[in-house]
Amino acid sequence: MPSLDSVWYTRCPxxxxxxxxxxxxxxxxxxxxxxxxxxxxxxxxxxxxxxSHFTHALDYSFRQGGNIPPIWARSGGRETRVVGITTTDEFQAIIALPSSGIAKGADLKGRRLGVPRKPGEKIVDFQRATALKGIVSALSLEGLGHADVELVYLDSTEASLIERGNAAFLGLKRRYPYGEELLALARGEIDTFFVKGAEGVVLANQIGAVVVSEFGFHPDPKIRINNGTPRPLTVDARFLSEHFDLVADLVETVTRIASWAEANPDDAVRLIASEIGVGEDAVRAANGPDVHRHLALSLEDEQVAAFDHFKHFLLEWGFIPADFNVFDWIDRRPLEAVSRRIAA
Incomplete structure (x- = not known):
């Protein structure tokens, strides 16, 4: 076994x-x-x-966060493995200003929906893919399709991931989403746009938005699934093959969080809020009052099936370069090893 001095990790807010x-x-x-x-x-x-937050290009690395980048990286040939999945549902909605006259999903027909886009991006445009999936989900609930609305693409040239603490962030950790959409709404160029998560709740609250369609907790997982639902824990294949025990240790450590959060709900919410950079009330509003009960790491069949469904969406819309077998992407061995340790 080759010696290992350091590993790389990344996670999403x-x-x-x-x-x-x-x-x-x-x-x-x-x-x-x-x-x-x-x-x-x-x-x-x-x-x-x-x-590598998006490309998973670094050897001996692990990641947990939005699923579009790892799906894209695997589609492009990067050898990674999913060793666990966390499903934490979140607020997902189409919002509009009260003055728009749009009050419900059926009112979206013929209207202008803003979609963020990074035309020069060399990595996957995950924000565009996320918005489009949300729009398609909302429209499908009304028996509508994307051809029934006008998709207005809002171009931005800012890189997807600038180093934390950059002066452009005015002392904050990162750039918050939906800036292009909000400006376009204020200029009257669009009628509605998609938001999700705690940042989406805060923005909708700030502008007094009408929630036209909300589906983050819809009973049909095919409606709910998006970049943040569910979130995989991925490792590169070399790390897994050369240092299986270290990966199993990682999975065990991450798995222990579920019981810790159950016992420390307020602390769990506080740490989630700190990671995202919002107030604790926004986390509870976006993810529900029992968010601390939805931090388990598992590999349920329905979670894998959700990935497969979303992969087909990304393939259909041209976000990933090639098809691949999602079920072969899953490696259950580290989680099974942890289960044996716990049983022993």
């Missing part, structure tokens, strides 16, 4: 057990016990390293 485990110091302690240091991809000053 979202409710994930990996994020909480990192903030509690569990991830660092787990790897340090094996003489391995943990380095953050998102905090790197090197843009090539930061890009």
């Amino acid at each position: 979202a409710p994930t057990p990996l994020s909480i485990a990192h903030q509690l110091g569990w991830i660092d302690r787990q790897f340090q016990a094996s003489g391995v240091s943990v380095r953050s991809i998102r905090d790197s000053k090197d843009p090539t390293v930061r890009q």
